[in-house]
Amino acid sequence: MRIGELAERTGVSVRALRYYEEQGLLASERSESGQRRYIENAVGRVRLIQQLYAAGISSASILEMLPCVVTGVAAPEVLAKLHGHRSSVVKQIEELQETLLQLDTVIAGATKAYATGVPCPPG
Amino acid sequence: MRIGELAERTGVSVRALRYYEEQGLLASERSESGQRRYIENAVGRVRLIQQLYAAGISSASILEMLPCVVTGVAAPEVLAKLHGHRSSVVKQIEELQETLLQLDTVIAGATKAYATGVPCPPG
DNA sequence: GCTACCTCTGACGTCAATGTCAGTTTTCTA
DNA sequence: TAGAAAACTGACATTGACGTCAGAGGTAGC
Numbered sequence: 507m508r509i510g511e512l513a514e515r516t517g518v519s520v521r522a523l524r525y526y527e528e529q530g531l532l533a534s535e536r537s538e539s540g541q542r543r544y545i546e547n548a549v550g551r552v553r554l555i556q557q558l559y560a561a562g563i564s565s566a567s568i569l570e571m572l573p574c575v576v577t578g579v580a581a582p583e584v585l586a587k588l589h590g591h592r593s594s595v596v597k598q599i600e601e602l603q604e605t606l607l608q609l610d611t612v613i614a615g616a617t618k619a620y621a622t623g624v625p626c627p628p629g
Numbered sequence: 630m631r632i633g634e635l636a637e638r639t640g641v642s643v644r645a646l647r648y649y650e651e652q653g654l655l656a657s658e659r660s661e662s663g664q665r666r667y668i669e670n671a672v673g674r675v676r677l678i679q680q681l682y683a684a685g686i687s688s689a690s691i692l693e694m695l696p697c698v699v700t701g702v703a704a705p706e707v708l709a710k711l712h713g714h715r716s717s718v719v720k721q722i723e724e725l726q727e728t729l730l731q732l733d734t735v736i737a738g739a740t741k742a743y744a745t746g747v748p749c750p751p752g
Numbered sequence: 753g754c755t756a757c758c759t760c761t762g763a764c765g766t767c768a769a770t771g772t773c774a775g776t777t778t779t780c781t782a
Numbered sequence: 783t784a785g786a787a788a789a790c791t792g793a794c795a796t797t798g799a800c801g802t803c804a805g806a807g808g809t810a811g812c
Binding site for chain 1: 677680681683684694697698701702703707708711712714715718719721722724725726727728729731732733735736738739740
Binding site: 508510520524540541542 | 790791
């Protein structure tokens with residue numbers, strides 16, 4: 507498929523897809539005239555990249571771990587980094603859960619207080 | 630306390646603290662000579678700010694919700710945004726949990742495969 | 753009162769993942 | 783076979799949360 511279709515199917519901009527390629531994260535064949543052609547597989551790959559980005563993992567780290575994701579095999583060095591990222595993700599989840607509690611407290615309190623008729627200046 | 634102490638106690642840089650003030654997120658008294666003085670309370674405030682930042686909430690949004698966090702009261706408009714942020718945090722947690730599963734799969738596979746003697750090129 | 757560290761303002765630098773624009777070439781559709 | 787739509791490269795712009803530096807003034811221990 508061409509880049510526009512991949513963009514549409516993944517919800518990622520064309521510019522971003524070119525950037526992924528630039529970073530070595532996403533491969534493409536080229537047509538005679540030089541246009542990028544992607545295999546079906548690319549859709550899943552792009553989603554994976556987005557997921558890892560969302561976890562705060564940098565392009566460089568993703569680049570390092572991608573071959574292992576694909577082949578399912580990793581050298582000890584890489585494996586150690588994978589464990590590191592795992593820990594980081596776990597920590598992020600814990601922190602977000604704590605944030606959620608705080609937000610819930612605020613929401614509960616604010617809802618109740620507002621019902622009693624003491625408004626807070628709106629933004 | 631002075632800015633250096635607050636920085637040390639919160640683990641946040643002096644520069645960041647000034648930035649928070651610039652954004653209206655953190656108040657300070659000033660000494661005669663113009664140096665910032667913080668009350669004990671500031672420590673908790675800074676931690677809260679960090680937590681909200683970590684949840685991907687922007688300065689502007691934090692600024693909007695902070696008075697409500699403090700007073701426990703929010704206008705409906707603000708309350709709606711709080712719910713919006715709550716949803717966003719929930720979604721982030723779900724996505725991170727999915728990422729965690731993926732990472733675990735990779736780690737499990739890679740560990741096992743490496744044990745069988747088929748290394749992946751290291752970074 | 754000296755010295756070493758702390759703090760101030762202001763301004764420019766950084767970094768990563770894009771956005772955006774320009775000028776050109778390819779590809780699809782009528 | 784036009785003409786519109788999509789893709790190309792290359793380069794500069796953006797955004798947010800700071801880092802960093804310069805030059806000047808404040809503060810605390812001896």
